[in-house]
Amino acid sequence: xxxxxxxxxxxxxxxxxxxxxxxxxxxxxxxxxxxxxxxxxxxxxxxxxxxxxxxxxxxxxxxxxxxxxxxxxxxxxxxxxxxxxxxxxxxxxxxxxxxxxxxxxxxxxxxxx
Amino acid sequence: xxxxxxxxxxxxxxxxxxxxxxxxxxxxxxxxxxxxxxxxxxxxxxxxxxxxxxxxxxxxxxxxxxxxxxxxxxxxxxxxxxxxxxxxxxxxxxxxxxxxxxxxxxxxxxxxx
Numbered sequence: 001x002x003x004x005x006x007x008x009x010x011x012x013x014x015x016x017x018x019x020x021x022x023x024x025x026x027x028x029x030x031x032x033x034x035x036x037x038x039x040x041x042x043x044x045x046x047x048x049x050x051x052x053x054x055x056x057x058x059x060x061x062x063x064x065x066x067x068x069x070x071x072x073x074x075x076x077x078x079x080x081x082x083x084x085x086x087x088x089x090x091x092x093x094x095x096x097x098x099x100x101x102x103x104x105x106x107x108x109x110x111x112x113x
Numbered sequence: 114x115x116x117x118x119x120x121x122x123x124x125x126x127x128x129x130x131x132x133x134x135x136x137x138x139x140x141x142x143x144x145x146x147x148x149x150x151x152x153x154x155x156x157x158x159x160x161x162x163x164x165x166x167x168x169x170x171x172x173x174x175x176x177x178x179x180x181x182x183x184x185x186x187x188x189x190x191x192x193x194x195x196x197x198x199x200x201x202x203x204x205x206x207x208x209x210x211x212x213x214x215x216x217x218x219x220x221x222x223x224x225x226x
Contacts, residue, residue, distance in 0.1 A: 004156070040122075040218050040219075041218060042117075042203060042216030042217055042218050042219055043157070043203070043214075043216045044216075045213040045214070048213075058213050059213055090156055090157070092156075092157075098145065098207035098208075098213075098214055099145040099164055099207055101147070101159045101162060102157075102159070102214075103159075104156030104157045104158070105156050106154065106155050106156045107154070107155075107156055
């Protein structure tokens with residue numbers, strides 16, 4: 001009963017480096033989301049996907065790219081990391097649109113030096 | 114436009130006493146409203162959801178929330194706090210047609226023995 005699994009759990013990068021965060025869900029959900037959580041700001045949506053092969057921008061998409069090649073996986077990429085991208089990143093999935101509950105992973109803590 | 118205001122950033126209660134976490138929302142249309150809980154180093158977990166059915170919504174772990182349209186409020190309550198309730202709580206709103214949930218900034222609940 002894994003639910004939503006995020007890898008890695010922690011990562012430290014230097015400015016300008018690139019990396020990919022992986023999210024996998026085993027609930028056959030159509031919708032998947034990437035959020036960032038910063039102190040005192042709740043969660044903000046970076047990108048989302050409403051099905052395999054589709055992606056769309058959220059509220060704060062700049063500096064990030066995503067891909068959904070398989071229904072169960074949603075990848076978040078940072079092409080050239082910046083200190084402002086230091087955050088905790090959460091992946092979530094849901095059966096349907098925004099009135100459906102979202103299931104969250106445990107997060108990836110990313111520090112950019 | 115939709116927005117969420119959690120009126121208290123921190124709430125401290127004694128074990129066995131009632132819990133009240135306050136949330137006001139702003140929405141142009143009939144919203145869906147959620148409360149999520151986040152334990153340290155974990156993702157968010159759904160506590161309860163309101164989607165225009167009964168105005169008093171019961172959730173997991175003894176929590177409930179009442180939707181009051183006239184007051185644009187969706188406060189979370191629990192009759193008797195338990196030590197395991199110590200966590201951060203997020204009030205969340207969504208509107209049909211919007212591409213993102215709107216999260217409140219969170220309320221940290223402390224439970225004193």
